[in-house]
Amino acid sequence: MDFTLKIWRQKNSGEKGKFVNYKVGNVSSDSSFLEMLDVLNEELILKNEEPVAFDHDCREGICGCCSLYINGRPHGPDELITVCQLHMRKFKDGDSIVIEPWRARPFPVIKDLIVDRTAFDKILMEGGFVSVNTGNAPDAHAVPVPKQNADLAFDAAACIGCGACVAACKNASAMLFVSAKVSQFALLPQGRVEAKERVRAMVAKMDELGFGSCSNTGACEAECPKGISLTNIARINREFIKAGSA
Amino acid sequence: MTNFFTSSIGKKILMAGLGLFLIVFLLVHLGINLLLIIFESRDPFNIAAHFMGTNVLIKIFELVLFGGFLLHITYGLIVQMQNWIARPVSYAKTHPSQTSFFSKYMIHTAVIIGIFLVIHLFDFYLQAKIFGGVPEVVIDGKTYHDLGLLVFEKFKIGWVVIFYIFTFIFLGFHLLHGFQSAFQTFGLDHRTLTPVIKASGVIYSVVVVAGFILIPLVIYFGN
Ligand code: HEM
Numbered sequence: 240m241d242f243t244l245k246i247w248r249q250k251n252s253g254e255k256g257k258f259v260n261y262k263v264g265n266v267s268s269d270s271s272f273l274e275m276l277d278v279l280n281e282e283l284i285l286k287n288e289e290p291v292a293f294d295h296d297c298r299e300g301i302c303g304c305c306s307l308y309i310n311g312r313p314h315g316p317d318e319l320i321t322v323c324q325l326h327m328r329k330f331k332d333g334d335s336i337v338i339e340p341w342r343a344r345p346f347p348v349i350k351d352l353i354v355d356r357t358a359f360d361k362i363l364m365e366g367g368f369v370s371v372n373t374g375n376a377p378d379a380h381a382v383p384v385p386k387q388n389a390d391l392a393f394d395a396a397a398c399i400g401c402g403a404c405v406a407a408c409k410n411a412s413a414m415l416f417v418s419a420k421v422s423q424f425a426l427l428p429q430g431r432v433e434a435k436e437r438v439r440a441m442v443a444k445m446d447e448l449g450f451g452s453c454s455n456t457g458a459c460e461a462e463c464p465k466g467i468s469l470t471n472i473a474r475i476n477r478e479f480i481k482a483g484s485a
Numbered sequence: 486m487t488n489f490f491t492s493s494i495g496k497k498i499l500m501a502g503l504g505l506f507l508i509v510f511l512l513v514h515l516g517i518n519l520l521l522i523i524f525e526s527r528d529p530f531n532i533a534a535h536f537m538g539t540n541v542l543i544k545i546f547e548l549v550l551f552g553g554f555l556l557h558i559t560y561g562l563i564v565q566m567q568n569w570i571a572r573p574v575s576y577a578k579t580h581p582s583q584t585s586f587f588s589k590y591m592i593h594t595a596v597i598i599g600i601f602l603v604i605h606l607f608d609f610y611l612q613a614k615i616f617g618g619v620p621e622v623v624i625d626g627k628t629y630h631d632l633g634l635l636v637f638e639k640f641k642i643g644w645v646v647i648f649y650i651f652t653f654i655f656l657g658f659h660l661l662h663g664f665q666s667a668f669q670t671f672g673l674d675h676r677t678l679t680p681v682i683k684a685s686g687v688i689y690s691v692v693v694v695a696g697f698i699l700i701p702l703v704i705y706f707g708n
C-alpha cells in the first residue's frame with residue numbers, strides 16, 4: 240500500500256513546528272501503524288534526514304506510550320485500540336493521513352510527535368496509591384470485597400495513562416483519566432480510608448496543571464483504548480461532593 | 486469548602502445546580518405566558534404578571550432568579566475560557582466522534598440566549614419597572630400594566646416572531662445537552678434512573694420550546 244503522510248515536525252518544545260509531507264510506499268496491509276512509520280524512518284535515515292520522533296514501547300497495547308492523533312482521532316480510526324495495535328488495512332491504498340501530537344497545554348511537545356505527559360505522573364503522585372505499612376502480605380480473603388465492586392475497580396484500573404482522553408476532549412480535560420484512578424481506589428475498602436484526601440488532592444493538581452473541565456461530551460469514552468466508562472466521571476463527581484461537604 | 490467552588494468540578498456543580506433551577510423557572514414562565522393564548526381576555530395574564538411583579542415572596546425569588554442567571558452566565562464564561570486556554574494549539578484535522586452533539590456548542594447556543602435575555606429585559610422588565618410607557622388596563626376597578634397588550638403588539642411584527650422562535654430553538658439545543666449533563670455533573674449514575682433522566686431531558690426540551698414558540702405563532706397568525 241502507498242500513503243501520503245502529513246506529519247507534524249517540531250525540533251523541540253521551544254521552536255515552532257510545521258507539517259511536512261512524506262510519501263511512503265510498499266507498506267504491508269498487515270503492518271501496524273508504528274511499523275509503517277518505522278519504514279518511513281529507515282528511508283529518512285538512508286537519505287540522511289532526521290527521522291520522525293514518536294513515542295512507543297511495548298507495541299502490544301499495554302504501556303500507553305504510543306500517542307498519535309491520526310486523521311482527527313487519538314489512536315486513529317479503530318475502536319478500543321492503541322496506535323501500536325492499529326493495522327494499515329484500516330486505511331485505503333493511496334490515502335493521505337494527517338499525524339499530529341496530542342494537543343493540550345499540560346502536554347507540551349518535546350519533539351515531533353512526542354509530548355511530555357509528566358502531568359499525569361504529577362496527578363498520580365497526589366493520590367494514586369494507598370498508604371500501607373509494609374510487612375507480610377495479608378490473606379486475600381482478610382478484607383471482604385463485594386464482587387461487583389472488585390469488577391468495577393478492575394475495569395477502572397485498566398487505564399494505561401495514554402492521554403487519549405485528554406487529546407480527544409474539546410476542553411483537553413483529564414477527567415476520564417483522573418476519575419479512573421480515583422475510582423479504582425474508591426471502590427475498594429483499602430482505598431476508602433484516604434478517599435476524601437485523594438479526590439481533593441488529585442482534582443486540585445489536575446486543575447493546577449491546566450487541564451480543562453468536563454462538559455460531559457463523551458469524546459473521551461468514545462476514544463479511550465481501554466473502554467474506561469463515563470460512569471467513572473459520575474463517581475469522581477460524587478466523591479468530590481462527599482469530600483467537599485465534610 | 487473554601488476551594489470547592491473554585492475547583493473545576495465545583496464550578497460545574499454550581500452551574501448545573503443553577504441550570505436546573507432555571508429549568509424549573511422556565512416551566513413557571515411558560516405557564517404564565519400560555520395564559521395569553523388559552524384565554525380570550527388578556528386579564529388572567531396581566532393579573533399573573535402583576536402578581537409576579539409585586540408579591541413579596543416572588544420579589545425575593547426575583548433576586549434569586551437574577552442572581553441565578555448571572556452566576557450561571559459568569560461561571561459558564563469562566564469555564565469556557567479555561568477550557569479554551571487548555572488547548573492553545575488546535576488540531577489541523579478533526580473528526581466528529583460519537584459524542585453528545587450539542588455539548589460541543591453550549592457556548593454558541595448560550596451566546597444567542599444571552600443576546601435574547603438582554604433584549605427581553607429591556608422590552609419587558611425595565612420598561613415596566615423603570616422606563617415606564619407600558620399601557621394600562623383596569624380590571625375589577627384595579628389598574629394593571631397591560632403587559633399582555635405589549636406582547637400582542639410585539640408578536641405582530643414578523644422579524645420579532647422569527648427572532649423569538651430562533652432563540653427558543655437554540656435554548657432547546659442548550660437544554661438537550663444541559664438537562665442530562667447536569668445530573669452527570671451531580672454524580673448521578675443509575676441503571677434505571679439515568680435513562681429516565683435522559684428521556685425527560687429530551688421531552689422537556691421539546692415540549693417547553695414548542696410551548697414558547699406556539700405563543701407568537703398563535704398571535705401572529707391569529708386575528
Ligand atoms: C446567557 C445565558 C446562558 C449562558 C451564557 C450559559 C452558559 C452555559 C455554558 C457555557 C454551559 C456549558 C458548560 C460546560 O461546557 O461545561 C452551560 C451549561 C448548562 N446550562 Fe447554560 N447558559 C445560559 C443560559 C441557560 C439557561 C436559560 C438554562 C436553563 C433554562 C441553562 C441551563 C444549563 C444547564 C442545565 C447546563 C448543564 C450544566 C452541566 O453540564 O452540568 N443555561 N451553560
Ligand code: SF4
Pocket residue numbers: 397398399400401402403404405415416419459462463464465466467
Ligand atoms: S482513561 Fe483511557 S484514554 Fe484516558 S489515559 Fe486512561 S486509557 Fe488512556
Ligand code: FES
Pocket residue numbers: 294295296297298299300301302303304305321322323324
Ligand atoms: S506502544 Fe505500548 S501501548 Fe502502544
